[in-house]
Amino acid sequence: MAAPAYPGWVTRWVSGQWRNKKRPPALDLCTVEAVSMKSQTPEVSGCLSPLEATCITEMSVMMACWKQNDFNDAPCAEEIRMFYDCVAKAEKERKNQNEDTLSSRGNLPSSKVNKLLRRFPQITRYV
Amino acid sequence: RLRAWLPRIMPVRWSRYNPSYLEPEVKKESYQKPLEELTDEEREQMELKAVRPIKAAPPILSSSVFSDPMISKFTNMMMKSGNKVLARSLMSQTLEAIKRKQLEKYHKAPENEKETIECNPYVIFHQALKNCQPIIGLSNITKGGKTYQVPVPLTDNRKRFLAMKWLITECRENKHRRTMMPEKLSQELLLAFNNEGPVIKKKHVLHKMAEANRAYAHFRWW
Numbered sequence: 001m002a003a004p005a006y007p008g009w010v011t012r013w014v015s016g017q018w019r020n021k022k023r024p025p026a027l028d029l030c031t032v033e034a035v036s037m038k039s040q041t042p043e044v045s046g047c048l049s050p051l052e053a054t055c056i057t058e059m060s061v062m063m064a065c066w067k068q069n070d071f072n073d074a075p076c077a078e079e080i081r082m083f084y085d086c087v088a089k090a091e092k093e094r095k096n097q098n099e100d101t102l103s104s105r106g107n108l109p110s111s112k113v114n115k116l117l118r119r120f121p122q123i124t125r126y127v
Numbered sequence: 128r129l130r131a132w133l134p135r136i137m138p139v140r141w142s143r144y145n146p147s148y149l150e151p152e153v154k155k156e157s158y159q160k161p162l163e164e165l166t167d168e169e170r171e172q173m174e175l176k177a178v179r180p181i182k183a184a185p186p187i188l189s190s191s192v193f194s195d196p197m198i199s200k201f202t203n204m205m206m207k208s209g210n211k212v213l214a215r216s217l218m219s220q221t222l223e224a225i226k227r228k229q230l231e232k233y234h235k236a237p238e239n240e241k242e243t244i245e246c247n248p249y250v251i252f253h254q255a256l257k258n259c260q261p262i263i264g265l266s267n268i269t270k271g272g273k274t275y276q277v278p279v280p281l282t283d284n285r286k287r288f289l290a291m292k293w294l295i296t297e298c299r300e301n302k303h304r305r306t307m308m309p310e311k312l313s314q315e316l317l318l319a320f321n322n323e324g325p326v327i328k329k330k331h332v333l334h335k336m337a338e339a340n341r342a343y344a345h346f347r348w349w
Contacts, residue, residue: 052348
């Protein structure tokens with residue numbers, strides 16, 4: 001038998017495409033004291049601040065410029081550059097923030113442990 | 128999370144190479160540098176390459192001066208059912224058509240305007256693609272049961288892909304039955320180079336929608 005041809009919905013269901021919906025990630029609940037602690041010290045331990053959209057000011061400045069210049073890109077080059085810079089900075093910060101930090105009780109949740117172990121597996125043989 | 132029976136149900140693109148194999152280095156300039164100019168990392172990389180095996184270079188990678196990653200990406204997107212020969216010939220005919228049109232304009236133009244006319248088809252292609260790239264995209268975010276179109280910054284890859292996709296769909300659909308693809312594509316590229324044409328209009332429509340929905344920008348969480 002050649003490569004078995006299953007109907008389209010089978011492959012989509014198997015690949016888990018039907019389960020993926022965009023949802024904000026579930027974090028450890030951040031208490032008020034943790035947020036105030038974070039504002040005092042730059043180091044964060046355990047909890048991440050409530051998620052908010054980044055670069056909104058740059059975006060609104062850029063859109064105001066667009067409205068004035070009839071959506072041409074040439075006169076708005078400065079604002080667009082600032083928007084791109086802000087986006088790149090936010091992306092870098094998000095990557096740095098994603099490091100696995102210990103929770104307030106001093107242990108890592110099992111999902112994070114599993115992810116780490118998958119990234120750095122036990123090398124059983126050297127080729 | 129790959130399941131063991133996934134390859135039996137849907138075709139999966141995995142590589143059979145041992146993880147110790149390294150990627151091939153195609154650029155000629157990196158081999159012509161004298162030993163002293165290399166930094167420490169590059170020395171380590173060279174030593175590693177002396178020991179480890181290297182993967183075979185795929186036919187897409189080339190070290191010639193005429194190859195351009197953007198153009199090869201565009202040809203791949205134009206390709207239908209694996210007919211790379213046809214896609215590449217269409218691409219070269221498009222570039223030739225652009226050159227011919229620009230040369231015609233150049234020779235007809237008066238002396239003072241001759242310098243402003245751009246004749247290099249690669250430059251025109253790159254500039255047209257850059258002009259077509261959207262700056263903000265819209266993404267569907269569901270909140271409270273309703274889906275909203277939220278303005279969202281796009282990555283570079285996504286912008287390039289959208290620009291190329293719009294160009295190709297525009298050329299495939301909105302043309303007369305008897306016009307050839309290279310001719311239509313060269314037309315569209317020249318219009319996009321001058322910030323006119325239907326692809327730029329589509330980009331402006333997207334920007335306008337993003338601007339209209341800017342109130343929903345707070346629904347993002349990244």
